[in-house]
Each structure stands twice: as structure tokens, then as C-alpha cells.
Amino acid sequence: MLRIRDLKFNFNIWSVLSFIFISLIVLPNLNILINILNHPNENWNHIKEYLLKDYIFNSVILVIFTGIFTILIGVSLSWIISVYDFPFRRFFKWGLVLPLAIPPYIAAYTYNGLLNYTGVIQSFLRNNFHIRVNQKYFDVMSAQGAVFIFTMFLFPYVYIITKSFFEKQSASLIENGRVLGRSSLEIFLYVALPISRTAIVGGVSLVILEVLNDYGVVKYFGIPTFSTAIFKTWFAMGDIDSAIRLSASLMFMIFCILTLEKFLRGRKQFSYTTSKVRPISRIELKGSKKILAFTFCFSIFSLGFIIPTLQLIHWSLLTYRKILNTKFLTMISNSLIIALLSSGIIIILAVIIANNCRISKGPLSKIYSKIIVMGYSIPGAVIAIAVIVFFVALDNKLYWLYRMINDTSSKLVLSTSIVMLIFAYVIRFLAIGYNSIESGFEKVGKKFFEASRTLGMNITETFFKVDFKMIRHAILGGFLLVFVDILKELPLTLILRPFNFNTLATKSFEYANDEMIHEAAVSSLIIIIISVILIYFFYKIGDKEAT
Amino acid sequence: MFVEIRGLSFKYKNSKEETLKNFNLNIKKGETVSILGESGSGKSTILRLISGLEIPNSGIIKINNRLIVNDNTFVLPEKREIGMVFQDYALFPHMTVAQNIKFGLKKLSKKEKSKRLKEVLELVSLEKFEERYPYELSGGQQQRVALARALAPKPSLLLLDEPFSNLDATLQSKIRRELKKILNHTGITSIFVTHDKEDSRAIADKVVILKDGKIIQTGCPKNVLDNPLSGYVTEMLG
Numbered sequence: 001m002l003r004i005r006d007l008k009f010n011f012n013i014w015s016v017l018s019f020i021f022i023s024l025i026v027l028p029n030l031n032i033l034i035n036i037l038n039h040p041n042e043n044w045n046h047i048k049e050y051l052l053k054d055y056i057f058n059s060v061i062l063v064i065f066t067g068i069f070t071i072l073i074g075v076s077l078s079w080i081i082s083v084y085d086f087p088f089r090r091f092f093k094w095g096l097v098l099p100l101a102i103p104p105y106i107a108a109y110t111y112n113g114l115l116n117y118t119g120v121i122q123s124f125l126r127n128n129f130h131i132r133v134n135q136k137y138f139d140v141m142s143a144q145g146a147v148f149i150f151t152m153f154l155f156p157y158v159y160i161i162t163k164s165f166f167e168k169q170s171a172s173l174i175e176n177g178r179v180l181g182r183s184s185l186e187i188f189l190y191v192a193l194p195i196s197r198t199a200i201v202g203g204v205s206l207v208i209l210e211v212l213n214d215y216g217v218v219k220y221f222g223i224p225t226f227s228t229a230i231f232k233t234w235f236a237m238g239d240i241d242s243a244i245r246l247s248a249s250l251m252f253m254i255f256c257i258l259t260l261e262k263f264l265r266g267r268k269q270f271s272y273t274t275s276k277v278r279p280i281s282r283i284e285l286k287g288s289k290k291i292l293a294f295t296f297c298f299s300i301f302s303l304g305f306i307i308p309t310l311q312l313i314h315w316s317l318l319t320y321r322k323i324l325n326t327k328f329l330t331m332i333s334n335s336l337i338i339a340l341l342s343s344g345i346i347i348i349l350a351v352i353i354a355n356n357c358r359i360s361k362g363p364l365s366k367i368y369s370k371i372i373v374m375g376y377s378i379p380g381a382v383i384a385i386a387v388i389v390f391f392v393a394l395d396n397k398l399y400w401l402y403r404m405i406n407d408t409s410s411k412l413v414l415s416t417s418i419v420m421l422i423f424a425y426v427i428r429f430l431a432i433g434y435n436s437i438e439s440g441f442e443k444v445g446k447k448f449f450e451a452s453r454t455l456g457m458n459i460t461e462t463f464f465k466v467d468f469k470m471i472r473h474a475i476l477g478g479f480l481l482v483f484v485d486i487l488k489e490l491p492l493t494l495i496l497r498p499f500n501f502n503t504l505a506t507k508s509f510e511y512a513n514d515e516m517i518h519e520a521a522v523s524s525l526i527i528i529i530i531s532v533i534l535i536y537f538f539y540k541i542g543d544k545e546a547t
Numbered sequence: 548m549f550v551e552i553r554g555l556s557f558k559y560k561n562s563k564e565e566t567l568k569n570f571n572l573n574i575k576k577g578e579t580v581s582i583l584g585e586s587g588s589g590k591s592t593i594l595r596l597i598s599g600l601e602i603p604n605s606g607i608i609k610i611n612n613r614l615i616v617n618d619n620t621f622v623l624p625e626k627r628e629i630g631m632v633f634q635d636y637a638l639f640p641h642m643t644v645a646q647n648i649k650f651g652l653k654k655l656s657k658k659e660k661s662k663r664l665k666e667v668l669e670l671v672s673l674e675k676f677e678e679r680y681p682y683e684l685s686g687g688q689q690q691r692v693a694l695a696r697a698l699a700p701k702p703s704l705l706l707l708d709e710p711f712s713n714l715d716a717t718l719q720s721k722i723r724r725e726l727k728k729i730l731n732h733t734g735i736t737s738i739f740v741t742h743d744k745e746d747s748r749a750i751a752d753k754v755v756i757l758k759d760g761k762i763i764q765t766g767c768p769k770n771v772l773d774n775p776l777s778g779y780v781t782e783m784l785g
């Protein structure tokens with residue numbers, strides 16, 4: 001029964017704003033769904049008959065193998081780091097997160113440049129030892145190569161989530177196992193793995209979403225997947241209807257994956273232990289095991305961070321004189337400003353919606369967080385289509401207004417502006433900010449909020465005087481994560497940016513695609529350096545909170 | 548009657564049964580009422596409904612002849628002028644004692660704020676602690692700060708949720724006496740909930756015994772605690 005009184009209870013500026021923002025996110029995506037109901041055209045029949053199978057096959061292969069390898073690497077690393085002590089453990093603990101600072105498309109062309117005929121490795125072998133290798137084994141521009149790149153640069157998602165699970169949840173279980181006289185391997189296989197299933201599935205589904213979102217790697221390697229197909233159908237063939245249909249098929253696949261994820265996670269969601277987290281007492285490794293653990297961590301760290309970074313530094317030194325000019329500086333400031341602006345907007349929206357969801361007792365709040373999380377699962381190519389279709393329609397509707405303001409206004413105003421790109425970033429990355437803020441609120445609980453209300457402060461006053469101070473770490477953490485993600489983002493930026501608007505990411509990709517790999521190094525390196533610094537800060541904040 | 552609660556029923560969204568069933572209570576001005584019941588009987592829920600943190604499914608609440616909730620009306624918590632001392636005190640950790648207490652005084656001028664701060668600190672005998680942070684205080688001191696903070700805006704009604712549950716048992720009788728003195732001194736109408744009959748005996752003018760969200764017995768502490776009506780009450784009182 002709906003009562004005016006209950007509406008009043010839930011009606012405030014926070015709930016109104018949340019409703020508006022969420023509607024704005026949903027509208028363009030609904031638009032896509034509606035478009036599917038149109039009759040398919042001829043081109044679609046052609047795609048369906050001859051090409052769709054390939055797209056599905058390639059996407060599935062990439063997803064499955066990357067999934068398997070990231071689990072193997074991510075889980076074993078997180079176990080070694082949480083349970084054993086060995087030289088440089090503390091460094092690797094956060095160093096193994098750093099591959100996330102290197103966007104996969106940058107890694108892709110770096111490894112290609114490193115391994116191809118003219119690259120460092122083959123030249124070295126040829127010039128010093130007169131060895132000519134079989135090109136087959138040095139070709140990364142293949143599905144195997146793509147799996148390698150995705151694995152090495154996405155495994156930290158699995159690593160981070162599983163590691164924090166091992167650290168938080170399983171100290172007592174693992175210790176019990178030890179007391180019962182089980183070997184570490186047995187504890188790992190029979191205790192740790194089963195109980196951390198939820199965490200592993202959570203991490204690997206992030207990896208899978210990233211793989212399906214990717215455009216840069218598969219485009220550069222020439223592997224036809226959904227992402228590249230959507231772009232091709234749309235830009236090369238000009239067939240937006242079929243592009244929408246492809247998007248819908250991709251979304252269907254993602255929907256299946258998310259359902260599978262839910263099923264695999266089991267009924268038990270992440271449970272927050274209320275008692276104080278007890279650290280595991282780590283086992284100190286000796287002799288060959290010590291060397292083995294170190295070598296494993298170091299190899300992964302080298303492949304995922306040191307090697308590509310050194311290669312990029314080398315190329316940067318070759319080309320920076322030619323590259324660094326005022327145009328390049330504009331590009332850096334473009335990148336920083338748009339990342340700053342968008343992350344700011346995203347965090348403000350995340351705070352508003354998260355605060356509303358925590359306060360409101362209405363039924364909408366659960367739906368809101370589901371919608372936000374959905375946004376993150378939509379691949380860039382699909383968001384791009386949805387947003388463009390939406391903004392062009394919006395421009396048509398608003399044309400009279402533009403005319404009123406300016407007689408000579410062109411028809412497309414919003415859809416040629418930066419607004420469209422920021423809007424797309426919001427849809428895609430709101431979940432990242434939201435998760436961070438939500439868990440911040442969760443830690444603080446509601447009691448201070450309630451105390452403040454009984455002391456005469458309304459919701460907004462309470463937010464600024466009480467809540468804001470308590471979740472400021474979560475706000476900063478969320479901001480950093482979103483900022484890094486936007487700085488690295490490729491497909492949305494590539495399509496939705498205004499004419500002649502370049503960012504570090506788009507320029508790196510363009511250079512690499514034009515066979516100017518060395519020239520791409522400087523901008524790539526800047527992305528990596530900024531990301532590393534921000535990730536470091538993010539971990540510092542986390543450590544501060546933990547103590 | 549100063550506080551009038553009639554036919555109050557409430558169900559949490561995710562629970563099957565009603566947490567509170569047809570709850571009625573009348574309180575005279577200046578009275579101290581104790582709601583006595585086992586854990587989970589719905590005591591905190593009553594306080595949350597009175598302070599406006601939850602919204603009842605049915606029933607009315609009037610305070611000093613002002614209707615604060617019924618089927619068509621809902622006064623927001625910040626507009627109710629009801630003070631609440633939370634079970635775990637909920638002192639703002641990033642504010643000093645003085646800032647915590649001044650928090651509810653936004654309508655006063657700076658000078659009036661300082662004056663009121665002094666008054667309530669004196670009331671709870673914490674004059675020397677105004678610059679401390681909550682974590683620098685003992686449990687008993689924290690509780691007194693929470694009490695001072697709730698009293699500072701001069702609420703018309705004071706609610707206390709298990710005010711003694713987080714304190715050392717050896718301190719309890721002392722703190723009971725102190726609380727009684729403070730309540731008497733201010734003459735405020737108050738409701739406190741507890742699971743310990745000795746609390747009720749020591750402080751309350753009237754006791755309400757609650758079981759599974761229903762009132763079992765009401766009366767003055769002497770009568771209720773010494774002449775329990777039902778087997779349950781006898782058993783619970785031990």
C-alpha cells in the first residue's frame with residue numbers, strides 16, 4: 001500500500017537526484033533494446049550466416065583461456081604472498097598489482113615490437129649468435145598472443161580479490177588445517193581453494209568483462225571479435241542496425257556469463273567478518289623453496305611490468321625529441337583534464353546514489369545498485385553505440401532550443417561535444433566509484449547518521465558534517481581507481497571524442513596502428529607512470545585504513 | 548498525557564513476523580519509564596519508532612499533544628526534538644567532546660553554545676574533558692558524554708537504549724545512581740530500555756515488560772517486579 005506519508009519518508013534531494021541519474025543511465029540502453037525489435041536488414045543476414053560464428057568462437061576462446069590462466073597465476077600468487085615469507089615478499093605484495101597500470105593494448109604492441117623480426121630479441125640473437133628463429137614461435141599477433149597479453153596484464157584482478165580474501169577470512173581455517181597436520185599443498189587444495197571460490201569467481205569475472213570490453217588488443221592483432229565487429233559494421237559498413245544487433249548478441253553472452261557467475265559463486269555471498277581480522281602467521285620458506293617462490297613472483301612481475309616498461313623507456317629515449325612539442329602537451333592536459341573532470345563527476349554521482357541507497361528504505365535502492373553494476377559489464381563498443389544513438393536523438397529533440405540560443409547553431413551540438421564522452425565514462429565506470437563508496441559507508445555503518453538525525457540535522461547537513469569526513473578515504477580511493485581507468489580507457493574515447501581531441505590513450509593507439517611503435521612509447525609511458533603513482537597512493541590509503 | 552502511543556505495530560522489511568504488535572504506552576510529564584525485556588523482544592525497535600528512525604505500519608505517537616506519526620503524518624527525526632542515547636553511544640569519533648555536545652545546538656549563537664556546553668558538562672561532571680576525543684575516554688565517561696550530547700538541545704523526551712549494557716558490572720550501581728540524579732535534576736521525561744530488572748527497580752517510575760513485541764505487564768516497579776502476573780515474567784525476572 002502506497003501512502004503519502006511513506007513517500008515523504010523517502011522523498012528528499014538525494015532520492016530525487018539518484019532517480020534522475022539512474023534514469024539517464026538506463027535510457028540509452030533501453031533505446032538499444034527497442035531498436036532490436038526493428039526488422040533485421042539484409043546485411044544482418046549476411047553477418048549472421050558467415051561472420052557471427054567466428055566472432056562468437058574467437059570471443060569464447062579468448063575468454064576461456066584467459067580465464068583459466070589468470071586463475072592459475074592469480075590464485076597461486078595470492079596464496080604464496082599470503083601464506084609464505086620469502087625475500088621481497090612485501091614488495092611483490094603490491095608490485096604484482098602493477099601490471100594493471102599497463103593497458104593491454106599498450107602491452108600488445110610493446111610485446112610485438114619486442115619479439116618481431118626487427119625487435120631487440122631477434123636482432124640480438126641474429127647479430128651475436130647468427131641464430132634465425134622460426135617466426136612462428138615469436139608471433140604474438142595471434143589468438144595465443146592475445147591470451148598471453150590478457151593474462152599477464154589482467155591477472156591482478158584475480159590476485160587482488162583472492163589475496164584480500166585469504167588475508168581476511170581464512171587465517172583460522174588455514175591454521176586449523178596446519179594443526180591437523182596437513183601439508184601446505186593439501187591445505188591449499190582442500191581448504192583454501194574451496195572456501196575462496198567466491199573470491200576467485202568474482203575476480204575472474206572482472207577479467208572476462210575486460211576481455212570482452214577490449215578493442216585495442218584484438219584490433220591490433222587482427223582477431224575478429226564482437227568488439228571489432230561492432231566497430232566495423234558501424235563505421236566501415238555504416239550499418240548501425242546490425243551494429244546494434246551485434247551489441248545485443250554480445251550483451252546476451254555477457255548476461256549468460258553473469259548468470260553463470262552467480263551460480264558458481266554459490267548461495268553464500270561475501271560475508272564480512274565482524275570480528276577483528278587476524279593476520280595469518282606466515283611460514284618462512286627455506287632453501288630451494290625460497291628461491292622457487294621468489295623466482296615465480298619475479299618472473300611474473302618481469303613479464304607483466306619490468307620488460308614492457310624497459311622496452312617503452314628505450315623507445316621513448318629514441319623518440320622523445322621528435323614527439324615532445326606543444327601539441328603533445330595539449331594532449332597530456334586533455335587527458336588529465338577529462339580524467340579529472342569525469343572522475344569528479346562519477347564520484348559525486350556515486351556518493352549521492354550510495355548515500356541514498358543506504359538511507360532509503362524504499363524498494364528502488366536495490367535496483368539502483370544492480371543497474372550501476374550492469375553498467376560496468378557493458379563493453380565499451382556497446383556503450384558507444386547506445387550513447388551516440390541517444391545523443392543524436394537528443395540533439396534532434398533540442399534543435400529548437402539551440403536555434404533559440406543561436407540562430408546559426410548546427411543540428412548536432414551535444415553529440416559533437418565532450419559531454420557525450422563523459423556521459424559514456426559515467427555509465428561504464430560508475431560501478432567502480434560506487435563500490436568503493438558503498439563499502440566505505442558499510443564500514444561506518446548507520447549509527448552516526450542516526451545519532452546526527454536525532455540531534456536535529458537533516459540528511460544533507462548530516463552528510464557534510466558527519467558522513468563525508470568518515471568516508472573520505474573511500475572517496476579518495478574510488479576517485480583514484482576511476483581516474484586510472486579513464487586515463488587508460490580506449491574504445492569509448494576513440495569513438496566518442498570530439499573531432500581533433502586526442503588523449504594519451506588514443507594517440508598511443510593511433511601511432512601503434514600506423515606502424516609507428518617507437519613513437520607510441522612516450523605517451524604510453526606517461527600513462528603507465530601516472531597509473532603506477534596513483535595505484536601506489538591507493539594502496540597507501542588502504543594500509544592507513546587497516547591500521 | 549505527555550507521551551501517548553496507541554496501537555503501534557511494526558515489521559522490518561526482511562522479517563516475516565511483526566516485531567511490534569499493538570503497543571500502547573502513556574507517560575506523564577517528568578516520568579521515567581523503563582521497558583524491560585529479553586534481547587530481541589523489540590525494545591530498541593520501540594525507541595527507533597519514537598525517534599523517527601523507523602516508520603510504523605500502523606498506530607499513532609503523540610508527544611506533548613503534538614502528533615508526530617500516524618497513518619498520514621510523519622515528522623522527520625530531526626524535527627522531533629527527542630534526545631537519544633544509543634546503546635554504543637555513537638559518539639562522532641572525529642570530534643572532541645565539546646564538538647560532539649555542541650553538534651545539536653545549531654540554532655544557538657556561539658556564546659549560548661559555550662554556555663550550554665558548560666551547563667551539561669557540569670551536569671555529567673566532565674568539565675575537564677571537553678578537548679578530549681571519544682577514544683581517549685573510559686566507557687563510563689563516553690556514556691556521560693552521550694547523555695550530555697542528547698540533553699544539550701533540551702529535548703522534550705529522552706530515550707536511552709540499554710544505557711548500562713556496555714559498562715563494567717562493578718560500576719553499574721554507581722552509574723545507575725548518577726543517571727537517576729541527572730534525570731531527576733533535569734526533570735526530563737524519559738524512556739530507557741534494559742534487560743536487567745535491577746536497572747528498572749533503581750531508576751524507573753513505571754515498568755513495561757515486553758515479550759516478542761507485546762506488552763505483558765505494566766505498573767510501578769515495586770508491583771510488577773515483586774508480584775509478577777504471569778509465569779513468563781516470573782521466569783524472566785529469575
Ligand SMILES: Nc1ncnc2c1ncn2[C@@H]1O[C@H](COP(=O)(O)OP(=O)(O)O)[C@@H](O)[C@H]1O
Binds near residue numbers: 561584591593
Ligand atoms: N534492521 C533489522 N532488520 C530486520 N530485523 C531486525 C532488524 N533489527 C532488529 N530486527 C529484529 O527485530 C527483533 C527486535 O529487535 P530489537 O528491537 O533490536 O530487540 P531488542 O532491542 O529488544 O534486543 C529481533 O528479532 C531482531 O532480530
Ligand SMILES: [Mg+2]
Binds near residue numbers: 590592634708709
Ligand atoms: Mg536492543
